[in-house]
Amino acid sequence: MRHGRSTGPIPRLLLSSALVLLFGGCAKRAEPATGAPQSADDDNAAPTATATPETRADPPGSVRVGRSLLTIVYEGGEPPLPREVIRDWIRRDAEMVAEYLGGFPVPSLEVTVISRPGRGGVVFGTHDDGKWIRVWLGTTTTQASLDGDWVLVHEMLHAAFPDLDAEHRWMQEGLSTYLEPIVRARQGTLSEQRVWGFWAEKMDYGRPRAGDRGLDHTHTWGRTYWGGALFWLVADVELRRATGNRQGLGDAVRGVLKAGGNGREYWSTERVASVCDEATGTKVISRLYAEMAEAPGDVDLDALWRRLGVVRRADGSVEFDDDAPDAAIRRAITASPATAR
Numbered sequence: 154m155r156h157g158r159s160t161g162p163i164p165r166l167l168l169s170s171a172l173v174l175l176f177g178g179c180a181k182r183a184e185p186a187t188g189a190p191q192s193a194d195d196d197n198a199a200p201t202a203t204a205t206p207e208t209r210a211d212p213p214g215s216v217r218v219g220r221s222l223l224t225i226v227y228e229g230g231e232p233p234l235p236r237e238v239i240r241d242w243i244r245r246d247a248e249m250v251a252e253y254l255g256g257f258p259v260p261s262l263e264v265t266v267i268s269r270p271g272r273g274g275v276v277f278g279t280h281d282d283g284k285w286i287r288v289w290l291g292t293t294t295t296q297a298s299l300d301g302d303w304v305l306v307h308e309m310l311h312a313a314f315p316d317l318d319a320e321h322r323w324m325q326e327g328l329s330t331y332l333e334p335i336v337r338a339r340q341g342t343l344s345e346q347r348v349w350g351f352w353a354e355k356m357d358y359g360r361p362r363a364g365d366r367g368l369d370h371t372h373t374w375g376r377t378y379w380g381g382a383l384f385w386l387v388a389d390v391e392l393r394r395a396t397g398n399r400q401g402l403g404d405a406v407r408g409v410l411k412a413g414g415n416g417r418e419y420w421s422t423e424r425v426a427s428v429c430d431e432a433t434g435t436k437v438i439s440r441l442y443a444e445m446a447e448a449p450g451d452v453d454l455d456a457l458w459r460r461l462g463v464v465r466r467a468d469g470s471v472e473f474d475d476d477a478p479d480a481a482i483r484r485a486i487t488a489s490p491a492t493a494r
């Protein structure tokens with residue numbers, strides 16, 4: 154991956170994701186989209202996670218990623234693309250998620266692909282209980298729609314975090330919102346410039362507005378999705394600052410999974426914070442929780458971008474300043490594993 158100065162417009166696919174997030178949640182409810190996500194136009198490298206051949210006992214058309222079995226169900230008639238293409242897309246996204254997490258987060262998952270009348274690509278997704286994902290494909294879904302899709306990755310990431318009480322939904326939605334572009338950038342299906350440009354534009358929605366309380370107490374769209382994403386971004390950066398960039402949010406989430414906290418389980422936020430802290434040998438998550446969830450702690454985004462070396466240009470694109478004090482942290486968050494260190 155490149156770390157030099159380069160620019161690009163804010164991608165339509167990311168703007169599209171923001172609009173999707175504007176209209177709803179998905180942990181238990183449908184997540185509507187406004188149109189087909191656009192294909193990422195660069196770095197279309199194949200995922201590096203190794204595929205495991207299906208065994209004879211696996212259902213036909215299923216996907217095995219490591220020890221996890223993903224079965225695929227079709228509803229609404231034949232999908233808009235051949236089933237092998239759909240299966241390859243599901244496999245690719247599962248492998249990307251598995252690479253970030255050190256394995257697919259649940260032992261099995263049923264993905265229902267629903268052919269939906271009307272135009273559009275990957276238009277909708279839901280996740281339930283770490284067992285089921287439903288995803289709707291419009292009639293104009295193309296290979297490019299699948300290549301640039303973020304919805305399925307977002308839903309799969311929900312399977313990698315325990316269910317929480319409703320007032321903490323920001324923590325679940327924020328994690329999927331924050332990690333989804335990272336997972337794709339690390340595998341080269343989305344450029345680092347696009348990810349940081351997107352965040353530089355959107356993270357501001359997550360800051361507390363006048364009268365807002367902590368994330369546990371103010372449940373607007375901005376605070377739920379982007380407040381949650383901002384919480385996890387700050388957590389990622391602070392974990393890396395506290396550990397000399399040796400540990401990040403991925404280590405905390407893997408710690409939660411190792412303790413059994415996937416989408417099939419119900420946890421308290423106290424347990425989440427304590428397991429994250431234990432996994433990273435820090436107090437970062439519990440301290441941030443007190444600051445941003447229980448109290449309306451604000452984040453100085455201009456200072457954060459400056460330290461990370463994310464320089465916004467007038468046209469909305471970003472360039473990177475590799476001399477910034479936390480430039481190495483920025484690189485470690487979104488670079489592919491082979492080039493991050």
Ligand SMILES: [Zn+2]
Nearest residue numbers: 179180326329
């Ligand atoms: Zn979601």
